[in-house]
Amino acid sequence: MANTVRPLHEIIFDHLTRLEDEAGPLATALGTPLRCSEAGMCVRTMSFRALGHKPAALDLSSMVNFFVGHKVHEAVQEAIVEYDSEWVAEQDVDFPEPWHGMISGHADLWHPGIRACVEIKTVGAAAFDIACGIARDFRHKPKPPEGPKDNHLLQGAMNGLGLGAEWVVILYVSKEPVSVGKAARLDLSESDRVMAEWWIPMADVHEMAVRELDRLHDALPYITGSPFRVVPEVVDKGRVMEIKPGTSWHCDYCDYKGECIGENR
Ligand code: SF4
Numbered sequence: 001m002a003n004t005v006r007p008l009h010e011i012i013f014d015h016l017t018r019l020e021d022e023a024g025p026l027a028t029a030l031g032t033p034l035r036c037s038e039a040g041m042c043v044r045t046m047s048f049r050a051l052g053h054k055p056a057a058l059d060l061s062s063m064v065n066f067f068v069g070h071k072v073h074e075a076v077q078e079a080i081v082e083y084d085s086e087w088v089a090e091q092d093v094d095f096p097e098p099w100h101g102m103i104s105g106h107a108d109l110w111h112p113g114i115r116a117c118v119e120i121k122t123v124g125a126a127a128f129d130i131a132c133g134i135a136r137d138f139r140h141k142p143k144p145p146e147g148p149k150d151n152h153l154l155q156g157a158m159n160g161l162g163l164g165a166e167w168v169v170i171l172y173v174s175k176e177p178v179s180v181g182k183a184a185r186l187d188l189s190e191s192d193r194v195m196a197e198w199w200i201p202m203a204d205v206h207e208m209a210v211r212e213l214d215r216l217h218d219a220l221p222y223i224t225g226s227p228f229r230v231v232p233e234v235v236d237k238g239r240v241m242e243i244k245p246g247t248s249w250h251c252d253y254c255d256y257k258g259e260c261i262g263e264n265r
Contacts, residue, residue: 036105
């Protein structure tokens with residue numbers, strides 16, 4: 001009997017793979033080649049995606065990560081919409097010219113009354129701690145909070161611009177809450193252990209959204225031409241930075257690394 005039982009992780013992997021396959025490739029909100037969730041991402045990655053290249057198969061860690069993130073998103077959206085039915089989950093985002101037809105998005109939550117759009121991000125402990133200035137390890141010195149990551153802020157800013165928002169809200173949910181003991185040492189409240197939210201006036205992030213939209217607009221003919229005509233660059237700490245294929249940390253998280261560096265060609 002024992003010999004016929006498969007390791008549980010294999011069963012879970014197969015199940016999540018099946019769910020992924022059934023879901024199929026994610027369409028953009030309005031059939032555009034680019035999506036707001038790609039804000040700040042390597043433009044060559046965007047090109048692979050826009051041209052329908054097949055991404056590398058997800059490993060178990062990535063699948064569990066996506067699955068947990070998806071469930072948290074759903075729970076947060078349900079809670080907020082149930083509290084106030086003016087909130088809309090998964091609001092389509094379109095853009096005026098000259099970006100219309102190039103890019104579209106979905107705001108996780110949108111409130112037309114207070115004109116606030118919310119981006120929900122589930123993040124690991126390291127990203128959460130950097131954003132909130134938390135030093136869980138007592139050997140580390142606390143650093144000032146850095147706030148949301150560039151790409152999260154950019155995505156929120158772009159959605160906000162498309163929707164004509166007054167507020168861009170980034171909500172972080174940590175996938176690894178700070179322990180009770182560490183929270184007591186760091187004087188964190190119960191919610192500080194696991195969530196953080198930033199309400200940012202649209203006026204403060206409008207310019208960065210326009211800059212990113214213009215950058216993508218300029219690169220669009222190359223993006224939709226061939227991935228190998230696009231000079232790979234990302235937005236890092238507010239700056240556009242060229243990266244060498246396969247060598248940046250961004251490449252380690254890229255679904256097209258094998259194809260980009262020639263391994264899969
Ligand atoms: S491997 Fe690196 S350079 Fe190539 S597409 Fe991915 S992120 Fe861009």
